[in-house]
Amino acid sequence: MxxxxxxxxxxxxxxxxxxxxxxxxxxxxxxxxxxxxxxxxxxxxxxxxxxxxxxxxxxxxxxxxxxxxxxxxxxxxxxxxxxxxxxxxxxxxxxxxxxxxxxxxxxxxxxxxxxxxxxxxxxxxxxxxxxxxxxxxxxxxxxxxxxxxSTIKAVPNGFRTNFLMDNKLIYVKAILNGKEELFLLDSGYSDMILNSDKMDKRDLNFSNSSLYGVGGKGHPVETTRINIFNWGGRIKKCDCEVKAAPLSYLNKDSIELAGIIGYDMIKNSQLTFDYSKYTLKVDFHKNSDKEISENGNLVMKIPFKLKGHLPVFPVEIDGKTYNMGLDTGATTNLMSSKYLSNLNNSLYDMGENKVKGFNGVVHLKKGKISETKIGNISFNDMNYSFNSEVSKQYNVDGVLGYEFLKKYITVVDYKSNEIRLYEGK
Structure with a gap:
């Protein structure tokens, strides 16, 4: 009443x-x-x-x-x-x-x-x-x-940065111990890893951890202490221990790598990849209206589940569904070789791919798949490599990388567990 x-x-x-x-x-x-x-x-x-x-x-x-x-x-x-x-x-x-x-x-x-x-x-x-x-x-x-x-807390503003691209890998600039350095952005690794080849061996400490590359063999890693890591003024690590491993195999004439930015550094953010402009935007909260105004029409939303540090979502090839993870450091799509016999109707242009990693050069079968369907969108003629270890290593059927990310402006939103694809403007 x-x-x-x-x-x-x-x-x-x-x-x-x-x-x-x-x-x-x-x-x-x-x-x-x-x-x-x-x-x-x-x-x-x-x-x-x-x-x-x-x-x-x-x-x-x-x-x-x-x-x-x-x-x-x-x-x-x-x-x-x-x-x-x-x-x-x-x-x-x-x-x-x-x-x-x-x-x-x-x-x-x-x-x-x-x-x-x-x-x-x-x-x-x-x-x-x-x-x-x-x-x-x-x-x-x-x-x-x-x-x-005064108890109300805002999230940090995002930042936009240009990136270098070499061999389909993304390199960004960040500050390490007061000096600007180049880092590989690779969500396929769970943690930050520094390049031990650039360090004084006296600054390295023994670790029981190992890193696993494409070949499946583990490589022992060490640890080292850093004063400060600062990317874009927003993503920071201060006075802490991080992993270190020999990464000079990733160096090029114009690139001397200081380390790898892995999933742990980006898990509370959303990343917007625009390969046409070589730009990467890092945000810390979702703003749909702003995304559309900056990136054009929304093509599709892809919900995902995290398995370890990989976003995983269903992909259809030849009428069969596979659980694929997203890896920003994958230069080609990678799929378990046990599925090769399922792909006879769509796989063509077969050959061999040489991949250089922690344990030297690994030889993989490669080919193109005529159609990879995600939701209602077809990705045609994407490159794939095939490896028997990928299912064991990541507990998925395969991973998508550069071949998938380059087609649209792609937002990977780790906080909302969602990938959003935009047409661009």
Whole structure:
């Protein structure tokens, strides 16, 4: 009964506001009429925000905000991160009253006073020309709320970097112990690995760990201590031990490798690969509207499950389904050789592929597969190599790498367990 009475009271208040706005429109000068008319236009949004403050339900107001909205003094574009926290820490208002309306060009600033236990809490909203909220501030001017607001945590802003590509591998620049170095981005490895060939042997320590390459044979690794690793100002390791192994086989005339950035360094991020522009974007939260504006039309979403450190998803070849992992360091797609007999109808251009790794050169069978189907998209004539160890090593039927990543702008979102493909602009 009391709940029904409360709802009825709220509806009466809303109706009173509408009547008041209409009276103001006819009784006051033109400038105030324009403001009142504007407020009537945005009243539905303001009512929804009041409801969300009372119910703590962000989903009901999510669509009111522009994708790059700024919330108080937090970084722009983090609506999904900031607003739910803000709703949780703010007190519950019983109503709101108009404070001020200002119109400047295409933007409309509306200030309201929320009624909270006979006190007021100020809310400021800037609506853009598409009537989306581009700025929001609730409660920051009240010192009694400032301590609670300080508990809200934003995620770091992302960064964009150019990459070098050699032999279909991605090399990026990062700071290691105060010096800019080149690192291979390879999610096929679980950890960061430094190039022990560049180090003083006295700085290396014994380890019981081994690394496994394409050939399946383990190679012993050592450990070393680093002062600081800093990639893009956002991904860091400080004063810790990391693995080290001989990586000089990956060096080229223009590339002297300092190490490998593995899955552990990127597991809390999403990576956007654009091979046409040789750019890599690293983000820490999902922003669908921004992704589309930057990357063009969304072609497909591919949900995946993590097996160890590999995203794994189903792939169809010749009517059969295989569980394939994604490896950013795979120069060619790799598949277990036990499936060769299943591929007679689609495999062609057979030959031999030489792969250089920890344990020297490994000889693999190779060929092209006429159609690899993922969801409703066909990837035609991709290169594959075949190895008997891939199923044992990764517990998958194969891995996809460069051949898959290069076709579209590809977002690998480790936090959402999703790969998104975009057409590009």
């Amino acid at each position: 009391f709940v029904a009475l409360r709802r009825q009271t709220q509806m009466m208040k809303k109706n009173i506001y509408v009547v008041l706005f209409v009276l103001l429109y006819f009784l006051f000068p033109i400038s105030l009429k324009a403001k009142t008319n504007t407020l009537v236009h945005f009243k539905e949004s303001l009512d929804s925000i009041l409801d969300a403050l009372q119910t703590k339900n962000y989903n009901d107001i999510k669509s009111l905000f522009a994708s790059n909205a700024k919330i108080i003094n937090f970084p722009s574009g983090q609506n999904d991160v900031i607003i739910p926290q803000l709703l949780n820490v703010l007190p519950i208002p019983s109503a709101y009253v108009l404070n001020n309306v200002e119109i400047e060009d295409d933007n409309t600033l509306i200030k309201v006073d929320y009624v909270v236990n006979k006190k007021k809490m100020t809310g400021s909203f800037v609506f853009g020309k598409d009537h989306k909220i581009i700025y929001c501030d609730i409660g920051s001017d009240d010192k009694s709320f400032s301590k609670k607001l």
